[in-house]
Amino acid sequence: MRNWQNQRVNFNHDWFVNKYLNGLDGFLTRLNQISTDSKINGRLIGFLDEQFHEWEGNRSKAKWIIDNFETEMSPKVLMESYPLIHWDKQNRELMGDLVHVLWKGRNPITKWIKDCEESYDKVEHIYNKINNQLTMTTPIKTTELISMKQLFREYRDTCELFSCKLSQLPGEILFV
16 A cells, blocks of 8 residues: 555544544534533533644645645556566656556546645634634633534534545546
8 A cells, every 4th residue: 555545544534534523523412412501511622622623733644645646646656666667767757657647637636636625725714713713712611612513513514525525536546
């Protein structure tokens, strides 16, 4: 398995979906159960203090997956594998460029990348919006959290869409 494939699995499946989105789902479930006169549940604060901000430490991984998809998953990389590695360098480069152009012509590579970039930007935008609101309301009060409920739902939906866009990127090298 190539490095790009491992990175995508580790980020999208192992961390983003199974840990981050599951935590966000639990947070939203608890948030839906509180009222303005309720005390804030410790798990709500725990998610906001710890898990919510994990995006900051993982966003560069998401960006790397998007930015390196075309280079890492192009069939051009096969020119450096057996038995093609035995061709002379000039033929490998020529054929590599040719299969790359064919690959991009037969698959919507540019669209896939653009969709991922746009979805990533939306996650970033909403994350920063929530983070700014949380920073302005320290300590966090129940009424502020309730007023942000829709924003958290929008963030969750945007994260899920981003995960789907990453999943649409082929997980194996497509031959032409």
